Amino acid sequence: MESLIRKNIQQLIAYKVDAPQFEIVVNANESPYDFPMQLKRKFCDEICNTDLNRYPEACFPELIAAISDYTGVPGEGIICGSGSDELIAMINQAFVDPGDVVVSHSPSFAMYDIWATIANARHIMVPDLPSHIPDVEGLIAAACENQAKLLYICNPNNPTGYIFSRADIVKILAAVPSLVILDEAYIEFFGESGVDLLEKYPRLLVLRTLSKAFGLAGIRCGYALGNSEIIDILYKVKGPYNLNVLTQKLAVIALKNCDAILRNLEILRAERQNAMQVLETFPGLTLYPSGANFIYFESDRAEAIYQALLKRNILIKRFAETDVTPGSIRFSMGKPQENQKILDIIREVVYNEA
Numbered sequence: 001m002e003s004l005i006r007k008n009i010q011q012l013i014a015y016k017v018d019a020p021q022f023e024i025v026v027n028a029n030e031s032p033y034d035f036p037m038q039l040k041r042k043f044c045d046e047i048c049n050t051d052l053n054r055y056p057e058a059c060f061p062e063l064i065a066a067i068s069d070y071t072g073v074p075g076e077g078i079i080c081g082s083g084s085d086e087l088i089a090m091i092n093q094a095f096v097d098p099g100d101v102v103v104s105h106s107p108s109f110a111m112y113d114i115w116a117t118i119a120n121a122r123h124i125m126v127p128d129l130p131s132h133i134p135d136v137e138g139l140i141a142a143a144c145e146n147q148a149k150l151l152y153i154c155n156p157n158n159p160t161g162y163i164f165s166r167a168d169i170v171k172i173l174a175a176v177p178s179l180v181i182l183d184e185a186y187i188e189f190f191g192e193s194g195v196d197l198l199e200k201y202p203r204l205l206v207l208r209t210l211s212k213a214f215g216l217a218g219i220r221c222g223y224a225l226g227n228s229e230i231i232d233i234l235y236k237v238k239g240p241y242n243l244n245v246l247t248q249k250l251a252v253i254a255l256k257n258c259d260a261i262l263r264n265l266e267i268l269r270a271e272r273q274n275a276m277q278v279l280e281t282f283p284g285l286t287l288y289p290s291g292a293n294f295i296y297f298e299s300d301r302a303e304a305i306y307q308a309l310l311k312r313n314i315l316i317k318r319f320a321e322t323d324v325t326p327g328s329i330r331f332s333m334g335k336p337q338e339n340q341k342i343l344d345i346i347r348e349v350v351y352n353e354a
């Protein structure tokens with residue numbers, strides 16, 4: 001069988017995530033708040049009036065209209081995917097030939113590398129400067145010297161929480177010949193989007209998702225915002241019915257009720273601030289400011305902290321020896337009581353009480 005597989009796929013490790021059987025799950029940056037019951041009922045009613053024997057809308061006009069209302073971007077500048085993950089795959093399919101260069105800052109979102117590997121691209125990961133400040137000059141040089149097809153800016157960045165300044169984003173946009181993908185998966189937590197830059201920079205593409213702030217990781221819905229020329233190119237590689245009818249219906253309900261759903265952001269931001277203040281008092285942690293719904297830190301005790309939480313049925317994300325940033329931890333904000341519990345356990349470990 002080995003000889004039948006493409007060479008770049010042989011080395012890949014399948015992304016199989018165990019179904020989390022934990023009391024508190026804060027390892028994947030999801031919202032701890034489930035979708036409001038009242039809106040779930042509305043969804044059920046709509047489904048009862050939907051013909052499920054028919055294929056879904058191939059180009060999701062209702063969903064595009066709802067995204068347009070939410071973002072202010074005209075419909076011809078929007079395309080949707082089964083999570084922004086699928087959009088990253090589509091971008092690689094449309095733009096990246098084998099051997100082409102893709103550039104990203106590192107550490108960042110793992111899927112950039114996975115899709116680059118599948119595309120047989122040469123992925124240049126530009127390491128952060130000290131204190132996890134992305135190397136903007138290094139990114140520009142890597143993209144220019146190699147005529148990179150894609151350059152990713154993850155803002156706020158997963159996993160470090162880093163926020164790119166507007167000036168740095170503009171500097172990159174003005175300098176590189178690449179398609180610049182501004183991944184705004186966590187933008188609702190931060191608030192300052194780069195969407196308005198689309199008017200001036202035709203090679204910019206903004207990625208968004210309903211998986212994080214909207215609390216809808218379960219329905220798999222992401223979208224890309226861009227110049228209609230780029231969006232038209234992505235439509236060429238889009239699977240005909242990539243968003244099922246259930247996802248389309250629920251996503252429309254979510255976007256039309258965004259005010260109610262996004263109210264939770266206030267709580268999550270306050271929780272992050274509180275957790276940060278508590279963690280700052282703990283010895284042996286190197287903390288980084290975060291613009292997202294999670295906190296990232298490095299510590300000699302990272303593994304001990306991870307194990308102590310695991311023992312208490314709590315799952316966080318730890319970066320082990322095989323990762324770019326071993327000895328570091330990322331956990332997203334849960335409900336206030338959950339966060340309290342997590343902080344208490346970390347306290348026990350760092351003060352050697354565990």
Ligand SMILES: *Cc1c(COP(=O)(O)O)cnc(C)c1O
Pocket residue numbers: 029082083084085086109154158183185208209210211212217220221222
């Ligand atoms: C979670 C996340 C996404 C979203 O992925 P979906 O496929 O939409 O769930 C995209 N980019 C980053 C950086 C993320 O952390």
